[in-house]
Amino acid sequence: MKQVIVFRSDLKIGKGKIAAHAAHAGITGYERVMSKKPAVVKEWLSEGQKKIVLRVKDEEELVGLYERVKRSVPAELIRDAGHTQVEAGTLICLVIGPWEDEDIDRFVEGMKLL
Amino acid sequence: MKQVIVFRSDLKIGKGKIAAHAAHAGITGYERVMSKKPAVVKEWLSEGQKKIVLRVKDEEELVGLYERVKRSVPAELIRDAGHTQVEAGTLICLVIGPWEDEDIDRFVEGMKLL
Numbered sequence: 524m525k526q527v528i529v530f531r532s533d534l535k536i537g538k539g540k541i542a543a544h545a546a547h548a549g550i551t552g553y554e555r556v557m558s559k560k561p562a563v564v565k566e567w568l569s570e571g572q573k574k575i576v577l578r579v580k581d582e583e584e585l586v587g588l589y590e591r592v593k594r595s596v597p598a599e600l601i602r603d604a605g606h607t608q609v610e611a612g613t614l615i616c617l618v619i620g621p622w623e624d625e626d627i628d629r630f631v632e633g634m635k636l637l
Numbered sequence: 638m639k640q641v642i643v644f645r646s647d648l649k650i651g652k653g654k655i656a657a658h659a660a661h662a663g664i665t666g667y668e669r670v671m672s673k674k675p676a677v678v679k680e681w682l683s684e685g686q687k688k689i690v691l692r693v694k695d696e697e698e699l700v701g702l703y704e705r706v707k708r709s710v711p712a713e714l715i716r717d718a719g720h721t722q723v724e725a726g727t728l729i730c731l732v733i734g735p736w737e738d739e740d741i742d743r744f745v746e747g748m749k750l751l
Contacts, residue, residue, distance in 0.1 A: 528660060538652045539751035542690040545656035546642060546663030550686060553664050571718065572664060576656040604685065637653035 524567035525575055526552050526621040530637050531585050532578040534615065536608050541637075544615045545576065548601045552618035555597050567621035578637045582614050589617050592630045596622045638681035639689055640666050641733040641741055644751050645699050646692040648729065650722050655751075658729045659690065662715045666732035669711050681735035690751045696728050703731050706744045710736045 528548045530541065557564045567573070579585050585600070592598045598619045605611025619627055642662045644655065671678045681687070693699050699714070706712045712733045719725025733741055 526660070528656060530656070537751075538655050539690040541652050541656050542642060542644070542659035542751060543688045545659040546640070546688050546690075547686060549660030549663050550667050553667065554682075568668075572661060574657045574660050576653040576660075637651075637656060 524563065524570055524621050525573040525624055525627060526567070527575045527577060527619040527627055527631055528552075529577045529579055529585065529588060529617040529619070529631070529634070531581055531615065532637070533581045534609060534613070536615070540603075540608055544601055544603070548599075548616050548618035549574065551599050551601060552597070552620055555599055556621055559597065563623075564621055572621070575631075576637045577631060577634045579634070585614055585617055588630065592617075592619055592627075596620060596626050596630070638677065638684055638735050639687040639738055639741060640681070640735040641689045641691060641745055642666075643691045643693055643699060643702060643731040643733070643745070643748070645695055645729065646751070647695045648723060648727070650729070654717075654722055654729075658715055658717070662713075662730050662732035663688065665713050665715060666711070666734055669713055670735055673711065677737075678735055686735070689745075691745060691748045692751045693748070699728055699731055702744065706731075706733055706741075710734060710740050710744070
């Protein structure tokens with residue numbers, strides 16, 4: 524089991540904003556899967572809640588990945604509230620899972636770490 | 638309501654590791670408060686789950702802050718599993734809340750953003 528968070532690498536955002544969005548993404552994924560498959564979340568937590576943080580080039584790649592993944596694995600796009608650094612509503616990252624490794628791996632294999 | 642995540646700034650860790658730990662911290666705080674005061678978590682989520690990411694100088698400051706905060710606000714230290722970049726068990730960050738703003742603010746007022 525793992526949760527994958529994917530950031531755009533074309534935004535000029537600081538590490539504090541990255542951290543805040545990563546926390547938001549992590550909790551959003553947790554809640555989404557907990558509401559449908561709580562046993563998956565519990566197993567993931569019991570294994571130490573593994574997380575991988577990856578990157579894509581831009582918004583187009585992020586949305587493309589989301590569209591492919593969401594057909595078989597719980598996933599959600601995360602937007603910025605836009606108080607600082609970027610415009611309101613800017614897509615920042617994508618959270619996938621927590622879910623089975625093999626179901627996630629076929630979408631993210633070969634992608635680069637953030 | 639807010640959740641505050643505080644990182645040490647003396648560790649040489651990349652933004653990917655910061656993001657993974659922020660997600661871990663966010664979920665750990667969520668779970669901790671949910672198990673004791675679910676109404677607080679629900680209110681925080683309904684308000685948009687505000688998060689602030691701050692920094693302290695080193696481990697000593699992080700542990701000192703944790704010791705002061707935990708008497709009145711749910712808080713937890715997050716350690717690295719130690720696969721890369723730092724030694725296993727290294728303290729990386731602290732999660733506070735989600736909890737009432739005013740109860741958190743008296744501990745973190747004046748601290749710098751990450």
